[in-house]
Amino acid sequence: MNKRQAKISRITAEGSPWEIQEVETRGGKNKWFVNGPQSLRELFEENLSDETFFVYNGEQYTYRDIYKKASSLAYQLQRTHGVKPGDRVAICMRNYPEWPIALEAITSIGAIAVAMNAWWQSEEMEYALNLTGVTVMIADDERISRVMKLSRATDLKIISVRCGVLDFATPIESLIESNEPMPPVSINPDDDAVILFTSGSTGHPKGSVSSHRNILAALLSWEVDFLLNLNLPDSHFRMEEFFSEPANREIALLAMPLFHVNGMHAVLLSAYRQQRMIISMYKWDPEVAAEIIDREKVTTVLGTPAITGDLVEYAKRTNRNLKSLRSTGGGGAARATSQVEEIGKALENAVPFTGWGMTETNSIGTGIYGQEYVENPTSSGKCSVVLEIATVDEGGNLLPQGERGELVVRGTSVIRGYWNRPDANKESFIDDWFRTGDIAFIDELGYLFVVDRLKQLIIRGGENIGCGEVEDALLDHSAIIEACAYGVPDQRLGEAVAVSIYTDSDLADEAILQFLKSRLAQFKIPQHIRMCASQLPRVASGKIDRRCLRDMHIEELKPANSEC
CATH class of the missing domain: 3.40.50.12780 (ANL, N-terminal domain)
Structure with a gap:
């Protein structure tokens, strides 16, 4: 040893305090901290204090403040919004104090917090909402404006955060000041708590269930x-x-x-x-x-x-x-x-x-x-x-x-x-x-x-971007015949999104970027576009040769450029 x-x-x-034992979890044996909290609710309740916890733009909240507001919200989620254990409730906003309030409330009553990417555009949000079957959404004004473009919006109960008066939404302020105790709910350690999204190598993001x-x-x-x-x-x-x-x-x-x-x-x-x-x-x-x-x-x-x-x-x-x-x-x-x-x-x-x-x-x-x-x-x-x-x-x-x-x-x-x-x-x-x-x-x-x-992913500033997701959005354009996305080195972000596009039309880069704005979050939109007038190169299996295109594009981003 x-x-x-x-x-x-x-x-x-x-x-x-960190004693580890092997326990049965979901049909298998895993190492577990037997003396630690057994649910997120226990984590929150065991650490209530009057110490300052969350500070935002001059606002200060203690651990007890956040939990008190979360308790009121949890009560209202149950009573007025019908949220039950296992239901999915979306959080979609900037890093406001309402974020931890919402997370504590949702997970403490056995519901599942769906942490939606606040940079997503309407189509990306619609996919995630449909995938997870969200019934209630807690969101700020910028995110609400995107959701309201969707037909799915009529099926959602929306709780607004730091917004003006909205006829179709309930302001969170009216739900977090009722001084109600946290509702009693039994939570098993292996109950689902959070869904976070991760970009796959193809298509839409996947919801990781923790x-x-x-x-x-x-x-x-x-x-x-x-x-x-x-x-x-x-x-x-x-x-x-x-x-x-x-x-x-x-x-x-x-x-x-x-x-x-x-x-x-x-x-x-x-x-x-x-x-x-x-x-x-x-x-x-x-x-x-x-x-x-x-x-x-x-x-x-x-x-x-x-x-x-x-x-x-x-x-x-x-x-x-x-x-x-x-x-x-x-x-x-x-x-x-x-x-x-x-x-x-x-x-x-x-x-x-x-x-x-x-x-x-x-x-x-x-x-x-x-x-x-x-x-x-x-x-x-x-x-x-x-x-x-x-x-x-x-x-x-x-x-x-x-x-x-x-x-x-x-x-x-x-x-x-x-x-x-x-x-x-x-x-x-x-x-x-x-x-x-x-x-x-x-x-x-x-x-x-x-x-x-191995996976076809671009990691830009710590965010995973699926190449297939970028390509799917590009191929929605009627003038684009083929598209291949990949990452190229970027000194600050690690990688930048780049694409090679085959088109037989006179298509300007600006037109492509404008087309993508409503389809992709800003961080997924290509920074470098390489236009090709012929079919993209293939490997022996007939698939587009992504590595070859990436290498050529990197060379072309150096001072001397060349045609495809």
Whole structure:
């Protein structure tokens, strides 16, 4: 047993707050924190306090404030909107305080919170609403205006957030101030809690279904990772004692959307047991973020490489080292090696960390922290305590350690499947192993290295974009004969969306972009368009040669351009 494994054994031993046992979950055995909360409702109720929890644009709410309002909303959802356990209730808004209020209310009465992408346009929203059978939607004015374009809108009960008076909607203010207690509901750890959307390699996004157990396993596993990285000799050390010290209290900047698994889990839900204060931004702006960090003494920022890269560049440009920052977490995509090195130089006290995870694993998977990360900047770290990782060949056979293959993962935080998509479930699982679509290898020390992607996905600023989704939208245009989407390198975002289009018409780039505005969220609209006057190249099977087109486009984006 190596030192890391020995320390894990001490932290998770019998009687510990993080004691792990194997339990039966959905027909199989998985590792579980038996002394932790058994539902999200328990998580909320066990951590009520008068500590400041959520701050937005000058508004401040304690943990007790948010729960009190959530209790009133939960009561009204049951009584006036008829929400029952298992019903789906959508949340679609910016990162307002009403977001955690809605999440607490929905999941505490056994309903399922459908976290809809606030950047989606009307057609994307319609697909998600139809897929999940949402009956009630809690949304702000911008999202409501998109929903009202749909015929489906007449079937929805809409609760409006920070809107004017709307004849067809109930303002949330009238539902969260009734001082009603949280309705009594029995919740099983394996009951469905949240649906988050993830872009697949083809077609529409899929709804990943997470149970209370899936989510809580991720949250408590992060706590174990935190204790491992403290390198303290006392095996009886309690994390809650550390965070009870005022000097150690974390203040997090919420820069990622809460409909994203990292925003919801790694920032919001992980705050409860640590009593972390969260400061929410209206939208990302590095200059505004730096002002907030300095003024409010923010200690941690978790974001995509684009977000942390923006902070590094701003600090270098302005000679502001944002010295209150103690950690800068990554997620959603790999950081450039140069950024890992520059974090410690530009941000005086900030320790970098990152990991590999997916929506389907509830954001955890592997992690790497501090000097270990600086020394291994291309690695995603070692496996979390409730999971196992491996690689497989094309036939799904497990490969020896060190061999490249498709990364697979199994364990307590892995979703049970996709909502109403048996086809996707069959494709994504080999028995209890989940196929990630990443090509990787695991070295002899247990470090994970992700080297490529099998699935046809573009990762732009931490957001997954399905190539098929972009192509489907383009092919709706009558003048476009063929379309192929792919990612090209982008210094800030990691990848930018690019397309090659075959058309025999005189079609301008601007016309294509205008056509896509009503069909795709802004972040999915191509930044680079390559027009071709002949059929796109094929591989031997007859499929469009995506890799060839991508390579040609990258070359053409260099100073010298050439025709297709």
